[in-house]
Amino acid sequence: MLLMSGVALGAGISSYALGAFEPKIARKPQYGDQNDVLKVKEELRLKGLQVLDDPKSLETYGSSPNSYHPSSSHSIVVKAFSTEDVVTVVNLARKHKLPVTPYSGGTSLEGHFSGYSENLGGICIDLSGMNKVIQINEDDGDMVVQAGIRWEEVNEELAKRNIPLFFPLDPGPGATIAGGIGTGCSGTNAVRYGTARGEWYINLTAVLPNGEVIKTRRRARKSSTGFDLTKLFVGAEGTLGIVTEVTLRLAPKLPTSVAVAQFPDVQSAVSAVTELLRSDMYTHIQCVELLDVNMMRAINHAGQSNKAFADKDSLFFKFQGSPSSIKETSDLVKKIVKKHGSSRFDFARSKEEAEELWHHRKVALWSAMAWVGDKDVKIWTTDVCVPPSKLPQLVAETKQDIDEHGIISCVLGHVGDGNFHALLAFRNDEELEKVKGAVHRLVHRAHSLDGTMSGEHGVGVGKKEYLVEELGEGTVSLMRAIKQTIDPMNLFNPGKLYPEKDP
Amino acid sequence: MLLMSGVALGAGISSYALGAFEPKIARKPQYGDQNDVLKVKEELRLKGLQVLDDPKSLETYGSSPNSYHPSSSHSIVVKAFSTEDVVTVVNLARKHKLPVTPYSGGTSLEGHFSGYSENLGGICIDLSGMNKVIQINEDDGDMVVQAGIRWEEVNEELAKRNIPLFFPLDPGPGATIAGGIGTGCSGTNAVRYGTARGEWYINLTAVLPNGEVIKTRRRARKSSTGFDLTKLFVGAEGTLGIVTEVTLRLAPKLPTSVAVAQFPDVQSAVSAVTELLRSDMYTHIQCVELLDVNMMRAINHAGQSNKAFADKDSLFFKFQGSPSSIKETSDLVKKIVKKHGSSRFDFARSKEEAEELWHHRKVALWSAMAWVGDKDVKIWTTDVCVPPSKLPQLVAETKQDIDEHGIISCVLGHVGDGNFHALLAFRNDEELEKVKGAVHRLVHRAHSLDGTMSGEHGVGVGKKEYLVEELGEGTVSLMRAIKQTIDPMNLFNPGKLYPEKDP
Structure with a gap:
């Protein structure tokens, strides 16, 4: 047979x-x-x-x-x-x-x-249950893990052992290394460290459908030995092999700080980011996140902040580097965002303040749910990604479309990469159908701008058509x-x- | 049929x-x-x-x-x-x-x-002849080219148009984009920008053996749409498809400077690099190249330098960033190399001096040929790559092996990545056989240290066995x-x- x-x-x-x-x-x-x-x-x-x-x-x-x-x-x-x-x-x-x-x-x-x-x-x-750390090679800047470990656990384990290294791919809270490989993940750090398509998986062990176990590469950081089978499993969504062990490349953990700038519109925010990511200090920008006016409204509504933000399209920055580099970067950012119309720039003056500021970005989804108010509200989260210069057009057209269809929504995005997330709220089947229509049109809109239907969530059953x-x-x-x-x-x-x- | x-x-x-x-x-x-x-x-x-x-x-x-x-x-x-x-x-x-x-x-x-x-x-x-620039998307930081263009031409074209971006993969002089994809290339910039396995090719167009033309992805920087066929062709050495067009991701061009430090031995140089690449300033190190005592001897013998170097194991650094970042990095490097036994640290004081210093690294192969002296000398160039902490052992054992077999050689390497190049001289068939034996043992030595037989040259016919x-x-x-x-x-x-x- x-x-x-x-x-x-x-x-x-x-x-x-x-x-x-x-x-x-x-x-x-x-x-x-x-x-x-x-x-x-x-x-x-x-x-x-x-x-x-x-x-x-x-x-x-x-x-x-x-x-x-x-x-x-x-x-x-x-x-x-x-x-x-x-x-x-x-x-x-x-x-x-x-x-x-x-x-x-x-x-x-x-x-x-x-x-x-x-x-x-x-x-x-x-x-x-496959969440063990197998080996940490501190001098080599790598670490061997079972693939079921969560990415936060990887970083917690390193911190616990006082090893000043971290794994920089930061998909959703609770996501595992195996899952990040399967979906071809990234996250807020991608503007600085790239994605799962990069060089963060030095090798991996996979079980193939025929029952064979293969290891894709050895532990050297670089190799030009043939085409790299590691990459065959990144984004394959478990359809080609089941990944069981991974050697992760780690990055030095640097001091960070956080700032928020607010803009008259998305276009101004994006043009500020474009200029910043060309500057001498661009490597010190670890994250730059766009939160639209509705997202800020939701955060303000959630009301857990010591800061009162304006209901305006905003950028959340995370800077990294030596203290003097962070200072130099922050000064430059302040100058550039002002030039692009920002009336406000809040730089965290302490570690606590930085954590407080960044917290708002992290709990965006929950703030959005609280904002809509109805306890039966559900949020459909979707993402697309376009060449960075096309992002303002994508955001403008999408917001117009969403408004025209009466959908309550927030927008946030990894703006340095042109990656855009929409949180679309619905409360019943009728509203769900409207949301589905909006997602469908969003995919086509991204394609029309030479973009992709998903920057980091994958295809699954949701987008295979x-x-x-x-x-x-x-x-x-x-x-x-x-x-x-x-x-x-x-x-x-x-x-x-x-x-x-x-x- | x-x-x-x-x-x-x-x-x-x-x-x-x-x-x-x-x-x-x-x-x-x-x-x-x-x-x-x-x-x-x-x-x-x-x-x-x-x-x-x-x-x-x-x-x-x-x-x-x-x-x-x-x-x-x-x-x-x-x-x-x-x-x-x-x-x-x-x-x-x-x-x-x-x-x-x-x-x-x-x-x-x-x-x-x-x-x-x-x-x-x-x-x-x-x-x-397929060396045309098809499109430059400056705001998106990418560029579409025909794949036969040389990587230096890519950067010359950008400079000619005053676009402050560059393509950071720097394989051998004269190499093309298509060739770099085929071999899975990298070069001196890899410690900062990674290799061909990373995210520098946004998409590529390939002709398959059945005559079909495919494009692997759209132009968004990120995509989690399935496993990425781009990577199937990187390192495949033309055995799976012929790459004809490529969208290259570009990086901002930053100011650079150069320094040289000299050490009592390779171990000291490598441990200095390990510490440096963990520091707050590590992203400002664009290159860090190891040139062994013989390589320095060859450069001194070539005698075109205004500097007189000692015949010692040396590190050539290229720093990048804003002027103050370069200053801060250089000060830190000076401190760290001293701690690891370096008696000398030369920082270029002008652009000309930096070019002069870096020139010695670039012409290493020719210096080596001149040093051996015999006009019939040939140089067999090979490379392996091991986890960075294993590099001192690899270098020590390899140099001992080469000496024992009476082979004239120089060693240089992209030390931040554990990538090691040996230039092995021979003048006749007898010496050629000795060189072949040394390469054979070097491959096994790299494997015994969990390394790879080639960091950036590929497999071809030379290493497929x-x-x-x-x-x-x-x-x-x-x-x-x-x-x-x-x-x-x-x-x-x-x-x-x-x-x-x-x-």
Whole structure:
């Protein structure tokens, strides 16, 4: 049976190579059934693995309170604590032809960890117990971890040991290293340190659909030994391999401080950022976050600040470096934001004040929810990213569109990178439909500006219908050909990332 | 015929997916013959493409004066000036089953652009005429170029237009953007800006073996839309696609200055660098280059310096930033190198002095050749890279090994990254054999320290025999499976990167 399936898919791949981009043979996954689910459960328990199969767990692991995409329960949840556990699960999944979906932080927004379908959920591997630090190589500035560890835990562990290094990719609170790799994450630090596409993962260990364990590279910081398979798993959303261990590159931890500037409009704020990121001091800007007038209104409404801000489009800055560098940077920023129309510049005068200021940026989502006021309010969070100079146009057109459709919203963004987040509020199905429409138009708007439908949240089930529009048939077809080569039975996180298509 | 070939290879790929890592069916490429070469030449000329077929050109394009690996002449050299030209050549190559090898700067060191074999050289596509700047997006900090442009030309074009941005990857003089992508390049700036594995290529356009043209991404700086096919081509040495256009991310051009410090030994120099790269000022260190005592001897012997250096292990620094940042960094460096045993620290007091100092680092290879003295001397250049803390051990053991075998050598390295270059001199076949043995042992030494056989020169024909030792069977097998999926006829740069193996 396995052989037959392999050969058929092989033929599909060949047709790609012959110049036809879409495989001629449609991939109709032929998965096992409930009988297989029962057998796998039994075998997992026999092997001593911890299995959950109560309906509540199966649902919880398959859905997110922050995402409103269609989702399904899993058939089995199994907890993994080692690479060997993952191999065991994958081998059983292959034997019984059941889908496998990795789960760790559970913070992603595009339905990445939903079960496969209503009729067959598949096996969910919970990696959150794989949260050990394996080795810290302080002199080399790197660290080996199990992939289920949260990024905040990585930094807490380093701080606890008084090691003045940190891991600079900062996706959402609670996100894990494995999850950040899966979605191709970034965060507020990206303007200074780049993203998951950069060089922060020196190597990784992954379990492939055939049960093999590979390590993508050795521990040298640089290598020009062939194309780098590490990058194959970054943004693959668990569809090509399950990442179990990672060597993280770390950065020196520098002193930081925080400032806020307020502007007459988004255009002025963005042009100030453009000038700043060309200045001699640009490397001292660790973060520069845009919070629009509504976001500031929400923060003011939440009312936990010692500062009273104006309800104006604002920039939150984090500076880094030696004390004199921070001073020089802050002076320059003050001058430049004034030139671009800012009437106000608040520089934190103490560590406490800096933390207080930055706190407002961090709790933006909660402030937004409090602001809308209704206890049944839900927030749809989405992001797109455009070339930085297109950001003002994107923001202006999007706000106009949102207003025209009567949606309550806040906007915030990693403005140095052209990455824009919209928080769209809704209270019922009618408003949800309006929000969906706004997200749909936002994606097309980003594409029309040569941007991407997601700067850091990924594709999942939420955006796969736009993948071809964004990348073109040929590029998606090549992604699919690689997927088919590595996972011919389509076992790994099926239904995510790749668009469905008719046979 | 094409179909048969595809199906057979498809079966090979399937066997990978079934758990056996090495395809069961050995890939014996069945290429066309001299008759096909004649036909392709005729068709290319009919289509108006510029073809070279004089023996001198066929040999020159297939060999390098700086590499001593076995090489073969090409059968045809054809000049491409557009993506369409490349598609034309690739389609003819596929029709007549001839290997295709891209050529652009011709500076690589591991035999990347040799013809396929003595009996059949294949088609060499010369991309060096594809050197146009297509678009500069100054406000977005990016630039679209044809891939055959040299990296120095990119920076010259920006300077000519008074745009204060630059492309920071600085491989060997004369190297092109396409070549840097192919080998996964870096250079002296890597300690500050990272390598080709980072985020400097926003997207690229590639011609695949099936003749399709794909663009890997849009122009946003960040995207989490699936796994990034850009990275598939970085380090692939032209075996997966021929890159024709690239959107480069640019960095702000900052003021720089230069300093030299001299140490009692390599260990002291490396420990000074480790401390410096943890300091508050580390982002102001654009380059930190180790030149060993022999290298300094060669530079002194070349005698073009206004400075007289001691024959000692030395660090050449390039600082960047605002004038006050450079001053603060330089003061800190002076203090730290003194603490680690440096008796001398020369900071350039003018732009001219800085250029004069840095010039010595740039012409190191020529100084080494002049130092050996014999006009028939040749230099084998090789590099490895290890975790930074292992560099002193690597240097010490390598120098001992080289001395024991009576080889004249200089050592220089991008010490901040643990990347080490050896220049090994030889004058005849006997000495060449000794050099080969030293390189062989150096690769194993790097592996024993969890390092890589090449930090920035690539694999080519020179190091493919070590690929499995470095990455493991599983990882190499996955690379090969991807290669077979994309290039089932093994047309693109065959004989490079992937190790040969018995059926």
